[in-house]
Amino acid sequence: MSDRILSGMRPTGKLHLGHLLGALENWKKFQGKDTFFMIADWHAFSSEYDSGSPVRGYVNDVLIDYLASGLDPAKCTIFVQSHVPEHAELDLLFSMITPLGWLSRNPTYKEQIRELKDKELHTHGFLGYPVLQAADILLYKANKVPVGEDQLPHLELTREIARRFNSMYKEIFPEPEAILTDVPRLPGTDGRKMSKSYNNAIYLSDSPETVDKKVKEMITDPARKRRNDKGHPEVCSIFYYQKLFNPGAVAEIDKTCRSGELGCVDCKKALSEKLRQFLAPVYEKRCELEKDRSAVESIIEEGDKKARWIAAKTFEEAKQAAGL
Ligand code: TRP
Numbered sequence: 001m002s003d004r005i006l007s008g009m010r011p012t013g014k015l016h017l018g019h020l021l022g023a024l025e026n027w028k029k030f031q032g033k034d035t036f037f038m039i040a041d042w043h044a045f046s047s048e049y050d051s052g053s054p055v056r057g058y059v060n061d062v063l064i065d066y067l068a069s070g071l072d073p074a075k076c077t078i079f080v081q082s083h084v085p086e087h088a089e090l091d092l093l094f095s096m097i098t099p100l101g102w103l104s105r106n107p108t109y110k111e112q113i114r115e116l117k118d119k120e121l122h123t124h125g126f127l128g129y130p131v132l133q134a135a136d137i138l139l140y141k142a143n144k145v146p147v148g149e150d151q152l153p154h155l156e157l158t159r160e161i162a163r164r165f166n167s168m169y170k171e172i173f174p175e176p177e178a179i180l181t182d183v184p185r186l187p188g189t190d191g192r193k194m195s196k197s198y199n200n201a202i203y204l205s206d207s208p209e210t211v212d213k214k215v216k217e218m219i220t221d222p223a224r225k226r227r228n229d230k231g232h233p234e235v236c237s238i239f240y241y242q243k244l245f246n247p248g249a250v251a252e253i254d255k256t257c258r259s260g261e262l263g264c265v266d267c268k269k270a271l272s273e274k275l276r277q278f279l280a281p282v283y284e285k286r287c288e289l290e291k292d293r294s295a296v297e298s299i300i301e302e303g304d305k306k307a308r309w310i311a312a313k314t315f316e317e318a319k320q321a322a323g324l
Contacts, residue, residue, distance in 0.1 A: 001143075002034060002179060003033060003034065003143055003144045003232050004034045004036070004141060004142045004143055004144070005030045005034065005035045005036065005142060005144045005145070005146065005179075006035070006036040006037075006038065006136070006137055006140050006142035006144075006145060006246065007023070007027060007036075007037060007038070007145055007147060008037065008038030008040040008043075008081065008136060009023065009038075009039065009040060009062060009148045009299075010040045010041075010043045010044040011039050011040070011041055011044045011055055011058035011059045011061070011062040012044045012047070012048055012055075012058060012064060012196065013058055013061070014058070014061045014062070014196075014203050014204065014205050015065035015066075015069075015200045015204050016064060016146055016194055016196070016201035016202055016203045016204065017186060017194065017203075017279075018185070018186040018188075018193075018194035018195070018201065018239045019065075019202070020069055020282070021183050021244070022148060022181060022183045022185075022186065022205060023146075023147075023148070023181065024065075024066070024069040024071070025069075025183075026181040026183070026245065027073065027146060028069070028070050028147055030146065030183075031071070031072060031075040032075045032076075032142075035075070035076040035077065036077045036079070036140055036142065037066065037071060037076055037077070037078050037079075038078075038079055038080070038081050038136060038307075039059050039062050039066075039078075039079070039080045039081060040065060040133075040136065041055050041056075041058075041059050041080055041081050041082045042053070042081050042082050042087065042088065043081070043129060043132060043133070044058065044299055045125075046123070046125045046126045046129055046132075046181065047112075047116065047119055047121060048184065050120075051126075052102045055203065055218065056090070059080055060296075061205070063078070063080075063296060063299075063300060064206050064286055064289045064296060065205070066078060066277040067284035067285070067287070067296065067299070068204060068282045068283075068285040069232055069282055070282075073302065073303060075279045076304050077306045077307055078300065078303040079300065079303035079304045079306070079307040079308075080304060081136065081259060082220075083300075083304040083307075083308075084139075084304060084307050084308045084311050086135075086139055086308070086311035086312055086314070086315040087132065087139060087311070088132075088134050088135075089134055089315055090135035090138070090139055090188065090311075090315055090318060091128070091131055091132040091135040093135075093318060093319070093322060093324070094131045094134055094161050095128055095131050096164070097164055097165060097168065098128075098131050098157075098161055100252065101128075102157060102160060103127050103128065103157075103263060104311075106130060106152060106153050106154075107153050108151075108153045109127065109129070109130075109153075110299075113289070114125075119290050124244075129154075130153070130154045130158070131156040131161065132158075133157075133158060134154075134157060134158040134161040134162070136170075137158050137176050138162055138173045138174075138176075138308070138314070139310070139311045139314050139315065140156065140310055140311065140314070141172075141173060141174055141184070141314060142174075142176055143157075143174045143175075143176050143177065144176065144177055144179050145176050145177070145178050145179065146178075146179040146180075146181060147179070147180070148180070148181060149180060151178065152178055152180075155176065155177070157174075157176045158176055159175040159176065159185075159246070162174065163175060165318070165321075165322075168231075169321040169322050169323070170321035172317055172318060172321055173313075182263055185239055185245075186228065187233065187237045188200025188201055188202075188204065188237075189201075189214050189215075189217060189218045189219070189237070190218075190219055191219050191237045193211075202214050202275075202279075202302075204276065204279070204282050204283070204286060205283070206279075206283070207283065208276045208279070208280065210284065211272065211275055211276060211279060212272045212276070213235060215218075215238075215268050215271055215272045215275065216268055216272075218237055218238055219237060220236045220237070220238050220264045220267075220268075221233075221235055221236045221264075223235075224237075224264065226286075227260075227263045228260045229260055230258055230259065230260045231257035231258055231260065231262075232233070232257075232258070233253070233254050233257050233258065236257075238264070238267055238268055238271055239253065239254070239257065239267075241271055241275070242267070242270075242271055244275075245271065245274040245275055245278055246270060246271060246274040249270065253270075255269060264298055268309050272274065281321060290323075
């Protein structure tokens, strides 16, 4: 059987450069195959249910970000999780056969509870996050799931749930594998991991002027106080970016930064230029899409329809097998 590929993101805000390099650029490589990309709004809601920033608005932003980044609805199916009710239904069925211990032992769960202290995450829904993710994947009988390393425990649970279902009722589901993206975590403008919650992200929706401004404000080598001080590229986020966006000049930058010839202001200017070139097509496409909401809407309607057609068949099969 040929591969079916599925992945998704939680719409908890507009997408940034970290998402583009870490996920979307990789997803694009699978287009043209049997490929599904989802906007996991139920998953977003499991932590954002009381945040006062409606998930629905972010669904729209993320959809436009997907399209602007080059996901092409002619080559893949793009859909919204909550528009396909079978996700919630299969989640419920799976929740009946998933032992609690599998969920409470999940390292990603434990880490999130620890990290997101300002949120009340001791909920039934949040504990069941990976059960819903298993439903997302298995509804389409996807066997390949491109994700980051943090998702491996969820994939493992998906396999365990599939195995349990298959052995308890009937062999229906494949045991999907992760396809890992080997992209290093992109630092944000303050050197920490790029994230909306740290307020250090460069967004796909940032205008070229905003990108310039953010690059100007980026933190460089803290030991370099004066223009001619010798720099240490290995501790500088700008240098990290130069390696990604300006690879041809890296050797020269490394040398002239260390000797103190190249100042941070000029180094940032060179980076800004490259970053603009990289982001311009995405930004322009984004502006076009913002103006043509009805086109965007029909793309999602089409994707939802295709997804639902498959999801309904699988869910019926699962119900039958389970004797429900
Ligand atoms: N949990 C994933 C994340 O946070 C998002 C997600 C939801 C997902 N359902 C999925 C990813 C199914 C892959 C397949 O990134």
